[in-house]
Structures are given as structure tokens and as C-alpha cells.
Amino acid sequence: MPxxxxxxxDDASALATSPQRHHAGCxxxxxxxxxxxxxxxxxxxxxxAVLGATGRNAFAADDLGEYIDLASFRPxxxxxxxxxxxxxxxxxxxxWPGTTYDLEGHRKEYxxxxxxxxxxxxxxxxxxxxxxxxxxxxxxxxxxxxxEKPDATLVSIQHMGVWHWADRISRTGVPTxxxxxxxxxxxxxxxxxxxxxxxxxxxxxxxxxxxxxMRMVRAKRQLEMTRLxxxxxxxxxxxxxxxxxxxxxxxxxxxxxxxxARMPETDEVREVAAQMRRGANKVIEPTEKDTLNAARxxxxxxxxxxxxxxxxxxxxxxxxxxxxxxxTPPCMAASIFQDGGIxxxxxxxxxxxxxxxxxxxxxxxxxxxxxxxxxxxxxVLVAAHCTCGTRLNGFDQPRQxxxxxxxxxxxxxxxxEVLWRERQPVTLVSFQGPNALLLDTGxxxxxxxxxxxxxxxxxxEINMDHIxxxxxxxxxxxxxxxxxxxRDVEAFCQVYGIRVLHSPERxxxxxxx
Amino acid sequence: MKMMVAFRLPVxxxxxxxxxxxxxxxxxxxxxxxxxxxxxxVDASGDLHEDWGVVGLRIEQAQDAAxxxxxxxxxxxxxxxxxxxTSVSAGSVVLTSTAYRAPIWPDGxxxxxxxxxxxxxxxxxxxxxxxxxxxxxxxxxxxSLGGRPVLALPKGVQPVRRERAWGAAGGDxxxxxxxxxxxxxxxxxxxxxxxxxxxxxxxxxxxxxxxxRTVVLGFCESFHSQAGQRPLVIYVEGAAKAEVDPIAAWGRxxxxxxxxxxxxxNGDGRLQIMIASQPQAPDQNPILxxxxxxxxxxxxxxxxxxxxxMSVAAEYYVDVGGEKDQSLYEGGGLTYELTLAPGxxxxxxxLAACPGAAVPNPxxxxxxxxxxxxxxxxxxxxxxxxxxxxRQ
Numbered sequence: 001m002p003x004x005x006x007x008x009x010d011d012a013s014a015l016a017t018s019p020q021r022h023h024a025g026c027x028x029x030x031x032x033x034x035x036x037x038x039x040x041x042x043x044x045x046x047x048x049a050v051l052g053a054t055g056r057n058a059f060a061a062d063d064l065g066e067y068i069d070l071a072s073f074r075p076x077x078x079x080x081x082x083x084x085x086x087x088x089x090x091x092x093x094x095x096w097p098g099t100t101y102d103l104e105g106h107r108k109e110y111x112x113x114x115x116x117x118x119x120x121x122x123x124x125x126x127x128x129x130x131x132x133x134x135x136x137x138x139x140x141x142x143x144x145x146x147x148e149k150p151d152a153t154l155v156s157i158q159h160m161g162v163w164h165w166a167d168r169i170s171r172t173g174v175p176t177x178x179x180x181x182x183x184x185x186x187x188x189x190x191x192x193x194x195x196x197x198x199x200x201x202x203x204x205x206x207x208x209x210x211x212x213x214m215r216m217v218r219a220k221r222q223l224e225m226t227r228l229x230x231x232x233x234x235x236x237x238x239x240x241x242x243x244x245x246x247x248x249x250x251x252x253x254x255x256x257x258x259x260x261a262r263m264p265e266t267d268e269v270r271e272v273a274a275q276m277r278r279g280a281n282k283v284i285e286p287t288e289k290d291t292l293n294a295a296r297x298x299x300x301x302x303x304x305x306x307x308x309x310x311x312x313x314x315x316x317x318x319x320x321x322x323x324x325x326x327x328t329p330p331c332m333a334a335s336i337f338q339d340g341g342i343x344x345x346x347x348x349x350x351x352x353x354x355x356x357x358x359x360x361x362x363x364x365x366x367x368x369x370x371x372x373x374x375x376x377x378x379x380v381l382v383a384a385h386c387t388c389g390t391r392l393n394g395f396d397q398p399r400q401x402x403x404x405x406x407x408x409x410x411x412x413x414x415x416x417e418v419l420w421r422e423r424q425p426v427t428l429v430s431f432q433g434p435n436a437l438l439l440d441t442g443x444x445x446x447x448x449x450x451x452x453x454x455x456x457x458x459x460x461e462i463n464m465d466h467i468x469x470x471x472x473x474x475x476x477x478x479x480x481x482x483x484x485x486x487r488d489v490e491a492f493c494q495v496y497g498i499r500v501l502h503s504p505e506r507x508x509x510x511x512x513x
Numbered sequence: 514m515k516m517m518v519a520f521r522l523p524v525x526x527x528x529x530x531x532x533x534x535x536x537x538x539x540x541x542x543x544x545x546x547x548x549x550x551x552x553x554x555v556d557a558s559g560d561l562h563e564d565w566g567v568v569g570l571r572i573e574q575a576q577d578a579a580x581x582x583x584x585x586x587x588x589x590x591x592x593x594x595x596x597x598x599t600s601v602s603a604g605s606v607v608l609t610s611t612a613y614r615a616p617i618w619p620d621g622x623x624x625x626x627x628x629x630x631x632x633x634x635x636x637x638x639x640x641x642x643x644x645x646x647x648x649x650x651x652x653x654x655x656x657s658l659g660g661r662p663v664l665a666l667p668k669g670v671q672p673v674r675r676e677r678a679w680g681a682a683g684g685d686x687x688x689x690x691x692x693x694x695x696x697x698x699x700x701x702x703x704x705x706x707x708x709x710x711x712x713x714x715x716x717x718x719x720x721x722x723x724x725x726r727t728v729v730l731g732f733c734e735s736f737h738s739q740a741g742q743r744p745l746v747i748y749v750e751g752a753a754k755a756e757v758d759p760i761a762a763w764g765r766x767x768x769x770x771x772x773x774x775x776x777x778x779n780g781d782g783r784l785q786i787m788i789a790s791q792p793q794a795p796d797q798n799p800i801l802x803x804x805x806x807x808x809x810x811x812x813x814x815x816x817x818x819x820x821x822x823m824s825v826a827a828e829y830y831v832d833v834g835g836e837k838d839q840s841l842y843e844g845g846g847l848t849y850e851l852t853l854a855p856g857x858x859x860x861x862x863x864l865a866a867c868p869g870a871a872v873p874n875p876x877x878x879x880x881x882x883x884x885x886x887x888x889x890x891x892x893x894x895x896x897x898x899x900x901x902x903x904r905q
Contacts, residue, residue: 227895237549238896239618240888243879247892248618250549309895434618435710435877438795472741474795497879501795508740508761 064259065266068302070340073311077221079123080150081177081214083114084141085131086165087158096160097183103158106181107131110156110207117211123218126150131158138165142172152177152217152495154210157184163193170199175220175495177213181205200491216492219361220245226357229310231256232319232348242434243497246357248350251308253316257325260300269295276332276414277404285406286414290328294414297326298333301344314345314353321410328413331387331457332404335416338366338389339399345369346387347477351431355479358429362492365394367429367479368418373455374471380463381470382448383428383480384456386415392482405457408450417457420444425484426462430475436499438475441465441486469507545614546593547621548896551868555612557583559599561623564868565663566646570610570627572603573640573848594893605633606853608641615885616892620870622665624885625863631853641849643672643863650840651847652683653715654875657840660687662709665864665872672847676717679829680841681706683715683787685799686871687834692733692802698768699821701803701832702733710874711797713789717841718806718829722780725751726828727811729818730786731803733768734759737796744791745799750784751776756791768802770815775806804831 085107092099111127118125132138145153155166157180170176170193180190180203194201200216202209224245231253238249263269272295277283286294305313320326330344337344343360345353352369359367366389373382386407390399403417422444430438441464448459462480464470493500542562546552554562560569583599596613609628614621631637645664650657651674656664666672685708694702708714720726728749737743740761747755752773763769777784786804790797806829807813817823824830832838851859862882864872873880 235549237547238892239547239616239621240892241618242873245884245888247895432795432797433710435879436797472739474742499792499797501793503795504741508758 064262064303065264065268065299066303067268068299068306070302070337070342073302073305073342074340075222075225075311076122077218077225079152079214079218079221080126081118081123081152081154081217082126082128082145082148082150082174083154083156084128084169085156085158086138086162086169087131087133088161089133092159097158097181101183107156107158110179110181113207114154114210117207117214121211121214121218123151123214125154125214132165135165138168142169145169145174146172150174151221152213154179154213157181160184160186160189163189167193170196173198175217176200177210177217178202179210195494197494197497200495212488213491215362215364216488216495219358219492220496222361223357226311227309228343228350228353228357229305229308229313230315230348230350230353231304231313232316241354244354244434246354249308249310251304253319256300256304256315257320259304260297260326263296263300263303265292265296266299269299272298272336276336279399279402280404281401281419283404285411286404290406290414291332291404293326293328294330294332297328297330298336301330301333301337305342312343312345312353312357314343314348314350316348318347318409321407321412326413329386329407329410329415331407331413331415334387335389335402335418338387339391339395341366341395346385349477351433352477352479354431354434355429355477358431358489358492359479359481362488363394363481363483363485364396365389365481365483366391367481368392368458368460369477369479370458370460371456372473372476372478373459375461376471378445378461379470380445380461381442381473382455382459382461383478384448384459386456386458388416388418388458390416390418392418392420403457405450408455408457415457417450417459419447420458420460421482422446424482426480426482427485427489428462428473428475428478428480429489430478432475432501435497436501437489437493438478438501438503439486439489439493440467440473440478440503441484464503466505467503468505472504472507474501474503543595543597544593545595545597545612545623547614547616547867548892550616550621552593553614553623553865553867555597555599559583559597559601559610559612560644561612561625561865563623563663563865565658565661565866566649567644568625568664568863568865569644570601570608570625570863571642571644572601572606572608573642591893591897594889594897604637605635606631606637606639613886613889614867615880615889617873617880617885617888621867622870622872622885623865623867624882625865626882627861627863629851629853629859629861631855631857634855636855637853639851639853641851641861643847643849645846647845649846650844651842652681652685652840655712655872656847657686660689660834661866662686662871662874663866665875665878666847667861667863668875670849670851670859670861672849674842674847676841677839677843678719679717679831680839681715681833682717682841683708683713685709685712685714687838689834689836691735691800691834692768693735693766694733694768695766696768697820698733699731699803699819699824701821701824701830701835702731702768703802704832704834704838705733705800705802706834706838708788708790708799710877711790712799712874712876713787714799714801714833716786716804716831716833717783718786719782720777720784722777722782724777724784725809726775726784727807727809727813728752728773728775728784728786729803729805729807729813729815730771730773730788730801731768731805731819732757732759732763732771732800733766733802734763734800735766738765742794743796743798743800744794746789746791747771747773748785748787748789749773749775750786751778768819770803770819772813772815774809801833803833804829806830 152175227247273291334344343356370383442462446461744758805827
């Protein structure tokens with residue numbers, strides 16, 4: 001990875017907000033002494049302290065207390081996007097966008113905005129120097145991208161009469177983002193192409209939509225670079241997911257709890273535990289020993305993930321708790337991971353973990369894997385689980401308030417009660433295998449307390465959009481996250497050939513056959 | 514490591530082969546595999562040996578067809594990670610097949626990639642036979658054995674096959690005993706076919722061209738309890754498209770029947786019935802339990818049909834997914850008839866189920882020859898150092 005000054009900020013807070021893998025051999029900016037780490041731990045914000053900023057080899061390799069940078073697990077691909085402007089040769093006379101349209105001014109303005117967006121998203125945008133203004137130029141461009149196979153093309157339209165060229169570029173087999181500012185299309189131009197697999201049409205003046213499209217390309221590459229470690233069962237094996245390209249490595253469950261048993265109570269453990277207690281609105285059940293164990297669980301998970309060359313994990317946590325192999329479930333560890341942009345899923349559920357990965361990579365914010373509970377009086381869905389990230393607005397945003405609780409099902413250790421913001425729009429996703437995704441949206445209307453409720457500690461009431469009866473919300477272990485991102489998720493799925501499904505809008509009625 | 518062997522050679526070549534054998538080690542079966550999963554074997558002729566049987570590629574009709582070489586790719590990876598390439602020459606045509614394990618989720622698949630090449634100066638007609646167990650049953654895109662999808666066929670080219678009077682033509686899977694029908698009903702409601710992964714269930718029945726029939730279809734949903742999970746779209750040739758949600762219509766474990774007036778609209782002498790999943794259905798695996806095809810002059814009472822009392826009167830009565838269900842196509846091997854221009858090549862990719870696994874449906878899968886190879890390379894390049902470390 002090339003060394004960009006902004007990639008290796010020495011400030012722990014900055015790293016917490018922008019988790020990334022530090023480059024090999026970057027001794028000057030990425031490594032940090034243990035003393036300095038502890039100094040920062042005491043002064044930095046909780047998330048920064050938890051994520052830290054040291055390199056992998058701060059301590060001896062065989063030292064279980066070795067500091068491991070959580071951020072180093074997040075893949076940082078170099079996603080390549082080839083960009084071109086297509087238009088008829090100027091000057092224009094009549095026809096849209098019109099003779100008054102500042103062609104060169106807007107071209108430069110958009111180019112600059114796209115370049116800034118690319119820097120923020122960390123994709124490599126490779127511009128064609130000149131606009132494509134002829135059949136020959138478009139054909140040559142098509143041949144180039146077919147040979148080079150970039151991760152995507154970004155086509156900016158500057159005349160209403162060149163949609164046939166956009167169509168030609170979109171048929172090269174390279175995922176195509178078409179940006180058509182208002183004035184470049186009528187509905188008839190986009191009705192078909194905008195719904196075609198492999199294509200994402202942005203017919204809008206909303207330039208942030210182009211940034212989100214870049215994030216989409218990056219997210220796909222991140223999924224391809226990810227090895228998800230599933231800690232469950234007794235066997236070890238590795239496979240690759242269709243379409244998504246994610247590697248899935250199964251490792252025996254005993255690795256984790258045996259590693260946990262050996263994990264010492266290090267300075268990092270003590271500091272993480274203290275920070276988590278200090279950051280909480282309240283600590284209800286957990287003792288100091290419980291939070292120390294929960295912090296050991298966090299360090300253990302980092303170590304296991306590093307040993308397995310993984311980028312994300314999900315564990316048979318309930319199995320380990322049920323067998324009393326650990327004194328705490330990994331709920332607090334999972335929350336810290338989630339806030340750091342690293343997926344830690346529950347119950348060794350592969351597809352739920354994939355939903356968490358999608359949320360993390362596509363929106364730079366943690367998702368909340370949950371059990372769907374019907375609330376039939378208020379007709380809302382209650383999304384409930386015992387762990388949840390707290391940086392629900394984004395990895396670089398302030399935390400939502402949280403309370404440290406015990407795990408309600410087992411009365412053990414530490415779990416997270418995160419309080420979601422009321423009136424907050426949310427999106428729900430649930431992979432149904434690699435080729436289909438359930439997608440719904442809603443609005444947070446409250447948080448359920450335990451007690452009086454049973455179930456899980458983080459328990460969020462959601463008023464569902466478009467669904468007549470909350471009992472009909474489809475799926476299990478859905479992943480919920482902040483924002484109404486229905487169209488963004490649909491765009492991702494369309495570009496990468498994933499079928500989008502929704503919960504039934506209409507409640508079932510007995511129908512005569 | 515590269516070993517040359519001779520196999521199935523004509524008589525006049527025997528002397529040469531004996532000499533060859535004297536100077537080269539005997540070729541042993543090669544193991545191919547996926548990290549952590551049971552391996553498969555590739556034999557000296559390039560045939561894949563799986564837990565369900567053997568699949569191999571042959572050039573038919575060529576008197577002088579012979580294996581000319583076999584090699585494993587030179588690689589630092591573990592032996593099971595390598596691909597095995599076998600070449601067979603038959604006159605001017607060379608068949609090169611490459612077998613390797615692609616570690617696709619959940620259980621991997623064995624790839625058998627065939628390349629036919631005409632090295633002669635004139636056009637060549639080639640009959641490529643896919644040797645399979647006699648009990649194998651081929652659909653349009655998938656070959657099944659005992660209900661298990663064991664071989665995915667190449668896209669874009671169809672084998673020549675003989676059709677039976679009726680049978681299933683899709684890539685669906687028989688699932689006997691899946692249904693749990695309540696109440697008095699035809700015993701066939703206990704069995705289904707399922708189009709796993711969104712594959713439609715297709716049956717064809719021989720009739721005289723343009724003929725009309727009364728078709729009754731039986732359904733029983735025994736998995737979902739909520740309506741809206743598995744609504745089905747039904748296409749009966751000559752009848753209007755219909756949709757049914759078995760749970761909404763009849764409930765869980767409750768058998769139900771739908772009647773259609775069918776016509777062989779295209780006059781091909783085949784009446785086609787297709788069950789597909791509704792595009793927005795959360796469960797994309799269509800199901801079907803029973804088919805009855807009656808002459809149009811037969812009195813058909815669907816309640817009696819459901820009870821099973823009219824099955825004897827049906828021209829065709831199909832216990833879908835049951836013991837007497839069958840593929841439309843005759844069993845055993847498949848043959849592809851290909852024409853190769855001078856210098857031309859044709860590539861065909863077969864996917865074989867590895868031990869304990871099933872093949873993905875080639876009609877819906879996103880895997881390509883390139884991405885399968887990439888998956889194998891990715892996994893092994895990470896896994897091999899770990900194995901090497903473990904051995905030390």
C-alpha cells in the first residue's frame with residue numbers, strides 16, 4: 001500500500017475514526033511504544049483507546065499480551081475506477097442540456113468533486129484526459145476497459161444524445177456507474193438501463209450519490225479481500241462464497257476458549273475494561289472482574305483473528321456459554337470490534353456476519369445483528385440481541401449511550417444495552433445466501449427495557465415501512481443500521497447481481513384457491 | 514512432476530507403449546481436494562472418481578483415440594491443490610481435460626474443464642461422450658443421481674439425448690418424504706421436487722400435436738407456516754399463468770389442488786408444465802407434489818383427485834419426487850455433437866459433486882471458469898503455508 005500522509009496519522013483518535021491496515025515496515029509512524037500506548041490510553045477517547053495505533057509487533061511475537069491493532073484487520077483494497085465524460089462535440093446548439101449550460105465549467109467542477117470523493121473513499125479514480133465525443137473514441141475506451149478490467153467505470157453524461165454510448169460502455173461487462181446531472185435525461189432514457197444488472201444510474205445533481213457509488217465499488221473489493229473466520233464445531237476448512245468472493249474459514253471452537261483461558265490480564269485488558277466502564281451511562285450488573293474478563297475476550301479475539309489471517313469473525317458464543325467454557329460471552333468484545341469497523345458476529349451465523357460486513361464496508365458504520373420479536377399491540381418489530389456497536393452514526397461519529405449489563409440468558413459477564421435514537425430511520429438487511437438479500441426499512445420508536453421484558457439487552461422498537469403487519473417481517477438475524485439506505489443497498493445489489501427481496505407489504509388473507 | 518502414460522491404445526501402438534512404460538513410472542491416481550474436506554481422485558484416463566460414481570470424457574467413434582499425456586501442474590502447493598491435465602488425441606482432434614477442486618462454499622466442487630481442438634486442415638465432426646453411471650438422470654442443466662445433483666452441465670451447448678414419454682426436464686431435486694399432508698389425500702403428497710436456488714420445476718408429457726388435456730396439480734407446503742414465504746407461479750401450456758401461495762390458500766401441511774385446461778399450443782407434441790418461484794418470494798425454491806393429466810372428456814372432480822381416487826383414471830399420474838418419478842431424458846451418459854473448423858477450439862466446463870456435496874445450478878450460479886480457478890488459487894495460497902508450518 002502506498003504511503004499517504006493521511007493514512008498513518010499518529011493520533012489515536014484519528015485512527016479510531018478511520019480504521020485501516022498499516023503498511024508493512026512503516027516503523028516511523030505505525031509502531032508505538034507500550035508506554036506511549038498506555039499514555040494515550042489514559043487520555044484519548046474510549047474508542048481511540050480501544051482501537052489504538054500500534055503496529056503488530058510492538059511486543060514479542062510469542063507474547064500473548066502482544067498488542068494488536070484492531071484497525072489492521074480492515075481490508076484496504078485499491079479499487080480502480082476508470083472515469084470518462086461522454087458528449088457530442090461542442091459547441092451545442094439547442095437540445096438539452098442547452099446552449100446556456102456551462103459545459104467546461106461543470107466538467108471541471110464535477111471532476112474536482114469526484115476526485116475529492118475518491119480520496120475520501122480511498123478509491124483510485126483514473127480519468128480519461130479528454131471527453132469521448134465520437135463512436136471511435138467510445139469504442140477505443142470500451143476496448144481499453146475490457147483489457148484492463150478496472151473494478152468499475154464512472155461515465156459522466158454531458159449531452160442527452162449520447163445515452164447509446166453509455167449503453168455501449170455498460171455492456172463491456174465492467175460494473176458501470178452513470179452520472180447524468182439533471183438536464184441530461186428524460187425518464188425514457190433511464191427507465192431500462194437504470195434497472196439493468198451491472199449498472200447504477202445516478203440521474204441527479206446529488207454528487208454525494210457518486211461518492212456512495214464509489215464506496216459501493218470499494219465495498220465489493222473489501223468483501224473479496226475478507227477472510228471471515230467462523231469459530232464453531234471441531235473441524236477446520238476453508239471455502240469461498242459465490243458472487244461475494246469472501247473467504248470463509250471454519251476453525252474449531254476450542255481454539256477460542258482455550259486461548260481465552262491462557263490470555264493474561266495485561267495493561268491493555270485493564271485499560272479497555274476501565275474505559276468501557278467509564279464510557280457507560282451506567283454499569284448495572286457486571287463486576288470489575290466481569291469487565292476484565294470481557295476485555296480479555298476482546299484481546300483473545302484479536303489474537304485469534306491475527307493467527308488465522310482473518311478480517312472478521314463470528315463465534316459459537318452461545319455454545320461456549322452454554323457449555324460454561326467461558327465466564328463471559330463475547331458481547332462487549334463484539335461491540336468494540338463493530339465500532340472499529342471490524343465485524344464480530346454472533347452465534348457463528350455466516351449470513352448474519354455477511355450482513356454486518358456489508359453494512360461496515362458499504363456505509364462505514366456498524367450494523368446490529370438481532371432476533372426479530374413481534375410487538376402486536378403497537379404493531380412494531382423489536383430487534384433484540386445482547387451486543388451492539390455504539391458508533392451507530394458512523395465509525396468517526398460520537399457514540400450512542402450505552403449501559404453495561406450482564407448477558408440476560410445466562411446471567412454471566414458483560415453485555416451491551418445500547419440506546420438507539422428515537423425517530424431515527426433505519427435499514428434492515430439479511431442475506432439469503434450469496435445471491436439474494438432481504439431489504440426493509442423502518443424508524444426507531446423506542447428502546448425496550450429488560451426487565452420488565454425478557455430476551456436480550458439491546459432491544460429496539462422499529463416501526464416498519466411498507467409492511468402492514470410487523471409479524472410478517474421476513475428473515476432472522478437481520479442486520480439493522482442507521483439511515484434509510486434502501487436505494488443504496490438496491491444499487492449495490494443490482495450492480496453485483498444480488499436479487500433484492502422485501503418482506504410482504506400486505507398481511508396474509510385466507511384466499512380461495 | 515510430469516508423468517506420461519499411454520492408455521487405451523490401438524494394437525499397432527502396443528510395442529511403443531511397452532517401451533514407454535519401461536522407462537517411466539506407472540501413473541497412479543491423483544488426489545485433488547479442498548482444505549479440510551474429503552478429496553476426490555483423478556485416474557490415468559482423466560476420469561473423476563467421486564463418492565457417487567465416475568465421470569469421464571471420451572471422444573466417440575475415433576478408432577485411434579488414445580491418451581497421449583497426463584500431467585499435474587508444477588507448483589509449490591500441496592499435491593491435492595494441483596490440477597490434473599489429461600490429453601487425448603483422436604485423429605486431428607485433441608481433447609484436453611483439466612480437473613481440480615474449487616473450494617466453493619459450502620463444500621467445494623470438482624471442476625472438469627474440457628478443451629477440444631481441431632489441429633487438422635479440414636472441418637471435423639466430434640462426438641464427445643460424458644461417461645456417467647447408468648442410473649444417472651439428466652435434466653436440462655444438471656445430472657442427478659438418487660435425487661442428488663452430481664454434475665452441472667456446460668452452458669450454451671446442449672447434449673443429444675433421447676426423451677421418454679414424460680418426465681422432469683429441469684434441474685430440480687426430488688425430495689421424497691418432505692411433505693407431511695394432513696387428512697385423507699393421495700399418498701403422492703408426501704413427496705416433492707424442489708427447484709433449489711430458484712430453478713423452475715419443468716415436466717413434459719407426450720401428447721398428439723395440438724392436443725388438449727385437463728391438468729391437475731397438487732401442492733402441500735410442509736416447511737413454512739407463514740403465508741408469503743413461498744408463493745408459486747404456475748405455467749401450464751395453453752392455460753393462463755396462475756399464482757398460488759399454498760399457505761394462504763390451504764395452510765401448512767394441508768394438501769390442495771389446482772385445475773387447468775391445457776393445450777399443446779406450439780404443436781410440438783409435448784405438453785409442458787412449469788412451476789417457478791414468484792420473483793419477490795423470500796423462499797425462491799419452488800415445490801410441486803403431484804401431477805395428474807386427464808383426457809378432456811374425463812370427468813374431473815378436484816376433491817376426488819386430491820383424495821387419490823381418480824389417479825387410476827389419469828393418462829399420466831406423477832408422484833413428483835416419488836419412487837416412480839423419472840427424468841424426461843434416458844439415463845446413462847450424454848453425448849455432445851460438435852463441429853470444429855480447422856484450428857478451432859471449443860471449451861466446455863463440467864462441475865462434479867465432490868464427496869458429500871451437491872453441484873451448484875449452472876443456470877443461476879455466478880461462478881465462472883475464471884472465478885473458480887481464482888477461488889482455488891486464493892484459498893490454497895493462504896492455506897499451504899499454514900500446512901507447511903504445521904508439518905514442521
